[in-house]
Amino acid sequence: MTELQNDVFLRALLKQDVDYTPVWMMRQAGRYLPEYRATRAQAGDFLSLCKNTELATEVTIQPLERFDLDAAILFSDILTIPDAMGLGLYFAEGEGPKFERPVRTEADVAALQLVDMDKLRYVTDAVSSIRKALNGRVPLIGFSGSPFTLACYMIEGGSSKEFRTIKTMMYQRPDLLHTILDVLADSVIVYLNAQIAAGAQAVQIFDTWGGALSHVAYREFSLRYMQKIVAGLQREAEGRQVPVIAFTKGGGLWLEAMADIGVDALGLDWTVDLQAARQRVGDKVTLQGNFDPMALFGTPESIEQEVARILAEFGAGNGHVFNLGHGINQHTNPEHAKVLIDAVHRLSKPYHAV
Ligand code: CP3
Numbered sequence: 001m002t003e004l005q006n007d008v009f010l011r012a013l014l015k016q017d018v019d020y021t022p023v024w025m026m027r028q029a030g031r032y033l034p035e036y037r038a039t040r041a042q043a044g045d046f047l048s049l050c051k052n053t054e055l056a057t058e059v060t061i062q063p064l065e066r067f068d069l070d071a072a073i074l075f076s077d078i079l080t081i082p083d084a085m086g087l088g089l090y091f092a093e094g095e096g097p098k099f100e101r102p103v104r105t106e107a108d109v110a111a112l113q114l115v116d117m118d119k120l121r122y123v124t125d126a127v128s129s130i131r132k133a134l135n136g137r138v139p140l141i142g143f144s145g146s147p148f149t150l151a152c153y154m155i156e157g158g159s160s161k162e163f164r165t166i167k168t169m170m171y172q173r174p175d176l177l178h179t180i181l182d183v184l185a186d187s188v189i190v191y192l193n194a195q196i197a198a199g200a201q202a203v204q205i206f207d208t209w210g211g212a213l214s215h216v217a218y219r220e221f222s223l224r225y226m227q228k229i230v231a232g233l234q235r236e237a238e239g240r241q242v243p244v245i246a247f248t249k250g251g252g253l254w255l256e257a258m259a260d261i262g263v264d265a266l267g268l269d270w271t272v273d274l275q276a277a278r279q280r281v282g283d284k285v286t287l288q289g290n291f292d293p294m295a296l297f298g299t300p301e302s303i304e305q306e307v308a309r310i311l312a313e314f315g316a317g318n319g320h321v322f323n324l325g326h327g328i329n330q331h332t333n334p335e336h337a338k339v340l341i342d343a344v345h346r347l348s349k350p351y352h353a354v
Contacts, residue, residue, distance in 0.1 A: 002136035004201075009070040010139050013202060013243035013265050013286050015319040021311065021348035022070035023341050024141070026267075026293075027327030028063040029075050033334055035062050046091050047083075050076050056126040057133050064137065066334060067341045071138050071202070074130060074195070076123055078145030078206055081187050082154045084119035085112060095158070102157035104165070109176050115187035117194050124198040131199035142200025144192050146207035146248075147184035147229075148222035151177065163212050170221060177221065185225040189232035196234050196242055204245040204267065205229060211250015218254060227261035245288055249326060252277070259284040270295075270325035274313040287314065288321040293328050296336045303336055307343040316351045 004010075009022040030036055039059050043049035050056055060075040079097050083089035088100030103109060117124075130140055145153075153159070155166040169177050192203050210222040226246055235242050247267025251258060258266050259281040268277060268289035277287055295306045307322075314320045322344045328337065 004139060005136050006070060006138045009321060010202060010240070010243060012318065012321045013245065013288075014241060015283070015286055017318060017352075017354075019349065019352050020345050021314075021320050021322050021351065023322035023344040024069050024071040024073065025063075025324050025328050025337065025341075026073075028067075028069065028073060028337075029059045030328065031330035032328055032332040032337070033062055033066070046077075047089065050080070050126075051122045053122065053125045053129045056122075057129045060126075060130045061133055063337075064134075067338055068345060069138065069341060071141050072130065072134055073141040073204075074123070074127055074143060074200065076126060076143075078143070078150065078208075079153055080120060080123055081115050081144070081184070081191060082150055084115050085187075087154060097153060098158040099154060102165075103151075103154045103180060106173075106176060109179050112180060112183045114183060115191060117190060120191060120194070123191075124194050127195050127198035127200055139201035140199060141202050141204055142192060142195030143204045143206060144188045144195075144229075146205050146210060146222060146246075147181040147188060147225040148213075149207050149209045150184050150188075151180050152209045152212075154180070163209065170217065181221065181225045185228045186232075188229050192229070193232075193234045196237050199237075200242070201237070201240070202243045202245065203233070204247060207246065207248040207251070210248040215254060218248075218251070219257060222248065223254070223257060223261060226263075230262040243286075247288070255280050265321065267323065268325065274310060274320075275315060278314065278319075283319075286319040286321060288323050290323070290325040291340065293324045293326055293332070296328065296332045296340065298336075300336065300339045303339045304343045304347070307340060308347050311344070311348050311351060314351075318352075322348070 008018045011018050012022050036059050039055055040049050043052050043055050056075045060072055079089050090098055092098050152166050205226055210218055243264040245265040245267055246263045249269050252272040265286035265288050270290050270292035
């Protein structure tokens with residue numbers, strides 16, 4: 001493998017010295033980029049794009065050609081695991097992801113089995129192909145959904161606002177939900193380890209819906225399973241540590257508990273005060289975040305001001321990776337993303353001067 005030319009992101013995740021704050025954006029490859037929309041049209045639809053090694057590689061690299069990003073993220077989706085488990089994933093135009101066969105009954109739960117990695121070969125193929133294409137330019141992030149977030153989609157059958165179906169199961173038959181979460185945690189371990197073996201240099205667990213739980217249920221149904229995953233990961237590859245990031249959207253109240261599950265970094269949404277968060281987690285973890293993606297709808301001046309505010313809020317020293325607090329919106333002006341990335345690099349240098 002070619003030597004990594006920019007390891008600022010990996011160093012920041014491990015709280016090592018860096019000259020500037022590294023930056024990447026959740027959903028950095030996506031519909032806000034006209035070149036992404038063109039490649040997706042060529043593939044036909046989103047899932048075909050994920051399953052096409054060459055085109056998935058192309059869209060992963062696209063944002064790096066435009067912006068001075070410090071990491072690439074595998075182009076795929078968190079719902080590949082339930083799809084490979086036979087639930088029949090499809091995307092209804094304008095409605096987001098859906099499953100043909102949601103998991104609802106005791107029999108549905110009993111039929112779930114550890115994911116078969118043969119069915120996810122397209123993901124590990126994409127990882128190897130992207131690593132080749134990157135040629136050491138920046139590190140590649142692999143990812144997975146958290147068991148709870150995957151279970152939300154599997155049980156609801158698609159996106160949800162209230163989570164009535166999964167919460168009904170959680171309160172009436174917690175045993176069934178635990179069985180599902182156990183199979184998912186084991187599957188995520190196998191899946192992320194396969195990504196690491198194929199060349200992922202850091203991994204992120206997306207817990208998009210953990211914040212919908214009570215503080216007690218969060219620990220029992222989401223955090224506990226992320227802890228199990230972290231304990232099962234292969235955390236070294238190619239002679240380097242493979243850092244692990246956990247992101248619970250809406251998890252700001254639970255940072256101390258999250259910092260205790262053995263991860264290297266926590267992703268934060270924009271509701272969190274970075275200075276207070278830093279005091280709460282101490283030296284345990286790096287903090288990643290937390291620019292409100294909607295602030296990209298401001299002006300170039302307001303975007304720079306917001307970047308400056310976040311950098312000042314974290315303050316001097318190690319342990320910050322700049323990111324959005326959630327995925328970039330599809331209507332974002334790509335020029336505004338460029339303003340953000342350049343501002344992070346320029347304005348963060350004074351915070352790292354020795
Ligand atoms: O960050 C990246 O650039 C890597 C690619 C990535 C995608 N999805 C591509 C995608 C990643 C990391 C994800 C994770 C993902 N997928 C999450 C967790 C992160 C989050 O946003 O909370 C979730 C919940 C999903 C499930 C999912 N996939 C949803 C809800 C949707 C519909 C979104 C919408 O706005 O319609 C998807 C589809 C999807 N995944 C798209 C992309 C680029 C858009 C598909 C398209 O091209 O039409």
